[in-house]
Amino acid sequence: MQLSERQNDALAELINIAFSRTAASLSELTGHRVVLDVPKVAMYPISELTTRLAQFLPAELASVHQVFTGPLTGDALLLLNYDGAVMLTELLTDEAIHSHRLNESAREVLTEVGNILLNACLGMFGNLLQVRISFSVPRLHLETLGEMVKSLVIDKEELRYALVVYTAFRVRDSAIRGFLVIALSVVSLDRLIQEVEKWEDNQGN
Amino acid sequence: MLNDAALRWMNDLSAQGIFLTDAGLTIQGWNHWLESRSGRAAAEMIGRNLLDEYPDLIERGLDKYYKDALEGQIRLLSQRLHHYLLPIAPQGDETSFTMMQQSARIAPLVEDDRVIGTITVIDDVTERISREDQLMRLLSREQAARREAEMANRAKDEFLATVSHELRTPLNAISGWVQILLKQGVANEFLAHGLAVVERNVKMQTKIIEDILDVSRIITGKLSLSVTQVNLAPVVEAALDAVRLAADAKEIRLEWALDADAGPVSGDPGRLQQVVWNLVSNAIKFTPGGGVVNVRLARVGSQAEITVSDTGKGISSEFLPYVFERFRQADSTSTRQQSGLGLGLAIVRHLVEMHGGTVSAFSEGDGRGATFILRLPLLAVRSTGDLLLQSRDKLKGDGTEPVFSSGGRPGDDNLKLRGLRVLIVDDDADARELLEVILLQFGAEIKLATSARQALAVLEDWKPDALVSDVGMPNEDGYSLIQKIRALAPERGGLTPAIALTGYGRPEDRLQLLAAGYQVHLSKPVELMQLVDSISNLTSRDEKKLYTPVE
Numbered sequence: 001m002q003l004s005e006r007q008n009d010a011l012a013e014l015i016n017i018a019f020s021r022t023a024a025s026l027s028e029l030t031g032h033r034v035v036l037d038v039p040k041v042a043m044y045p046i047s048e049l050t051t052r053l054a055q056f057l058p059a060e061l062a063s064v065h066q067v068f069t070g071p072l073t074g075d076a077l078l079l080l081n082y083d084g085a086v087m088l089t090e091l092l093t094d095e096a097i098h099s100h101r102l103n104e105s106a107r108e109v110l111t112e113v114g115n116i117l118l119n120a121c122l123g124m125f126g127n128l129l130q131v132r133i134s135f136s137v138p139r140l141h142l143e144t145l146g147e148m149v150k151s152l153v154i155d156k157e158e159l160r161y162a163l164v165v166y167t168a169f170r171v172r173d174s175a176i177r178g179f180l181v182i183a184l185s186v187v188s189l190d191r192l193i194q195e196v197e198k199w200e201d202n203q204g205n
Numbered sequence: 206m207l208n209d210a211a212l213r214w215m216n217d218l219s220a221q222g223i224f225l226t227d228a229g230l231t232i233q234g235w236n237h238w239l240e241s242r243s244g245r246a247a248a249e250m251i252g253r254n255l256l257d258e259y260p261d262l263i264e265r266g267l268d269k270y271y272k273d274a275l276e277g278q279i280r281l282l283s284q285r286l287h288h289y290l291l292p293i294a295p296q297g298d299e300t301s302f303t304m305m306q307q308s309a310r311i312a313p314l315v316e317d318d319r320v321i322g323t324i325t326v327i328d329d330v331t332e333r334i335s336r337e338d339q340l341m342r343l344l345s346r347e348q349a350a351r352r353e354a355e356m357a358n359r360a361k362d363e364f365l366a367t368v369s370h371e372l373r374t375p376l377n378a379i380s381g382w383v384q385i386l387l388k389q390g391v392a393n394e395f396l397a398h399g400l401a402v403v404e405r406n407v408k409m410q411t412k413i414i415e416d417i418l419d420v421s422r423i424i425t426g427k428l429s430l431s432v433t434q435v436n437l438a439p440v441v442e443a444a445l446d447a448v449r450l451a452a453d454a455k456e457i458r459l460e461w462a463l464d465a466d467a468g469p470v471s472g473d474p475g476r477l478q479q480v481v482w483n484l485v486s487n488a489i490k491f492t493p494g495g496g497v498v499n500v501r502l503a504r505v506g507s508q509a510e511i512t513v514s515d516t517g518k519g520i521s522s523e524f525l526p527y528v529f530e531r532f533r534q535a536d537s538t539s540t541r542q543q544s545g546l547g548l549g550l551a552i553v554r555h556l557v558e559m560h561g562g563t564v565s566a567f568s569e570g571d572g573r574g575a576t577f578i579l580r581l582p583l584l585a586v587r588s589t590g591d592l593l594l595q596s597r598d599k600l601k602g603d604g605t606e607p608v609f610s611s612g613g614r615p616g617d618d619n620l621k622l623r624g625l626r627v628l629i630v631d632d633d634a635d636a637r638e639l640l641e642v643i644l645l646q647f648g649a650e651i652k653l654a655t656s657a658r659q660a661l662a663v664l665e666d667w668k669p670d671a672l673v674s675d676v677g678m679p680n681e682d683g684y685s686l687i688q689k690i691r692a693l694a695p696e697r698g699g700l701t702p703a704i705a706l707t708g709y710g711r712p713e714d715r716l717q718l719l720a721a722g723y724q725v726h727l728s729k730p731v732e733l734m735q736l737v738d739s740i741s742n743l744t745s746r747d748e749k750k751l752y753t754p755v756e
Contacts, residue, residue: 028266029266029286029287030286066279089285092285092286093285093286095341096345097341097344097345097348098348099341099344103337103340104333104337105283105284105285105330105333105334105337106285108281108283108284108285108308109283109285109286111281111283112281112282112283112286115279115280115281119273119278119279119280123276123278126277132277132318133277134277134315135277135278135279136279137279137310137312138279138281
């Protein structure tokens with residue numbers, strides 16, 4: 001399964017709307033201008049995910065993981081390098097002291113940021129499909145890329161594909177690279193792509 | 206039914222705050238934890254609207270979170286971004302927070318695919334946040350300390366580079382002139398000039414090393430004072446004597462007005478003279494030829510005030526706050542006009558503060574001259590005239606002895622040591638020879654010993670009038686030597702006056718040496734006249750007693 005260029009562009013545009021909302025929420029929340037880079041979207045089979053992301057996430061990573069169920073089912077994750085996660089929380093909370101580690105409060109902040117971002121994207125998909133998506137409570141994990149991918153494959157055997165969204169958080173002259181991974185079953189993915197195409201057609205009218 | 210029973214227990218047992226609302230945000234449940242923490246009973250809260258009861262949720266944009274929840278989303282509130290959800294007073298009084306710090310989760314209550322309300326769970330994280338903040342403060346202090354240490358380290362590196370440079374400069378002149386003078390057939394005026402250059406540079410280098418040692422003592426807290434009652438006028442005069450040549454050489458007019466009644470103070474005369482000398486020679490250094498350096502000593506209230514002002518280059522307002530800092534120089538470029546380590550004023554301030562005084566610098570800016578004012582607390586004069594007289598006499602010996610004297614004395618002293626037998630003990634041949642040459646010039650008879658053992662043999666055999674001994678020697682050192690001598694019977698030389706020479710003039714060495722049996726301790730490099738005077742005094746050729754033997 002491959003996304004056509006048109007499908008890809010339409011998805012990126014939709015996600016960008018969700019990103020703008022997220023950036024606005026984060027800016028309001030922190031009092032700093034937060035910008036999310038225009039997303040680059042790609043779709044890979046889950047089996048390729050580790051290879052595709054390894055160069056960006058070489059060591060331990062921080063992931064905010066939210067499972068969603070309902071008419072659309074899958075896993076949504078925000079992935080950051082551990083150091084990037086520390087930096088992002090320090091920037092968002094005005095922490096002037098650099099501790100180089102995520103304490104409990106920093107983990108909470110990161111989970112909230114992931115929650116806002118994932119909710120915005122999935123909420124947008126839900127609206128598009130005119131269905132209500134049910135969310136689980138977001139959880140933060142500190143793990144390697146391999147461990148993260150393994151948890152996807154083991155939990156949901158029918159999952160085959162992952163939408164990977166490349167972006168970066170820009171806060172106070174710093175950019176922190178982040179990745180959004182939305183793992184979907186083939187059925188869910190088919191439905192999503194159909195709706196994205198419809199949306200795109202309507203945009204054209 | 207089972208669920209209802211469980212819910213009732215959860216309401217009572219939970220260690221978190223839990224409340225429920227319907228889809229209109231009317232409160233439908235308020236658990237025991239919330240009752241006890243907020244002081245508001247469930248009976249009171251149930252049926253009321255959440256946003257009416259807590260309008261500050263709207264002010265802080267949290268109504269939006271409930272709106273999202275009502276649309277089926279789960280929302281988290283982290284303490285770091287929100288501090289708290291409900292304004293509740295903190296528990297206990299050991300916290301600096303005015304509100305209980307909270308993290309919270311808001312979730313939709315869904316039935317038949319329809320959101321019928323919300324559930325909110327609140328954690329009290331006040332203690333955790335206090336702990337984290339405290340850790341952060343510790344970390345911050347530790348990081349600041351590390352930064353400071355790194356800066357100090359850099360300053361020391363720079364200092365080391367400056368020291369090397371400053372030590373090499375006089376060494377260069379010395380080595381160059383010595384090579385010229387070693388050649389045969391050097392013209393007489395050349396010889397005199399060359400020797401003068403060598404002498405001047407040796408003094409310069411001695412001063413640099415003394416400054417470094419002083420700073421090292423200051424840093425390690427080992428600088429100590431030999432405190433007596435001191436009259437300041439002779440101290441200032443002595444310092445002026447020591448710089449007169451330098452002022453003359455630059456054609457700088459040295460003016461002074463000394464109030465002889467400004468004193469006494471309690472202090473170390475040698476150190477006070479060093480302070481004044483530093484200030485005055487600094488003034489001369491930074492004043493161009495033809496300028497004026499003015500020194501005043503006056504009594505101001507209960508303080509003695511020494512003012513040193515000049516017509517020199519002045520101090521810029523940017524640098525003024527740092528003049529007394531170690532390793533600081535206004536111009537640290539390699540092409541700077543003035544040599545020196547930038548230690549003098551740091552030493553001055555430290556010494557003055559050790560005396561309970563203050564020193565401050567004033568300047569109207571570049572090119573406008575500078576003024577240093579030194580204030581020392583006066584001693585309450587309760588002593589009788591006799592005591593004062595006695596201390597003045599003592600000062601003539603101690604206080605007016607220039608620490609950095611210009612060396613020369615009138616020529617009629619030349620045979621001061623005539624006929625005196627002096628035994629020199631040193632394992633270093635050059636040092637032995639130097640002492641021999643000096644003392645021979647003053648008419649002494651000399652014998653040399655290269656070790657303590659040899660010295661003891663010569664002592665008993667030759668019966669010298671005085672002994673001058675190095676302290677650091679292989680096998681047997683100067684301590685051991687003097688202990689063996691003092692153990693001898695008087696007729697075998699047990700009472701021979703003895704002078705110790707050391708390369709390190711620390712006060713504790715001095716005390717140890719005097720306790721071991723030496724009468725006098727002198728630091729290397731030896732000041733010629735000081736050595737001659739000491740020998741002369743010890744052998745009672747001079748009526749003026751400089752040193753009191755310590756038993």
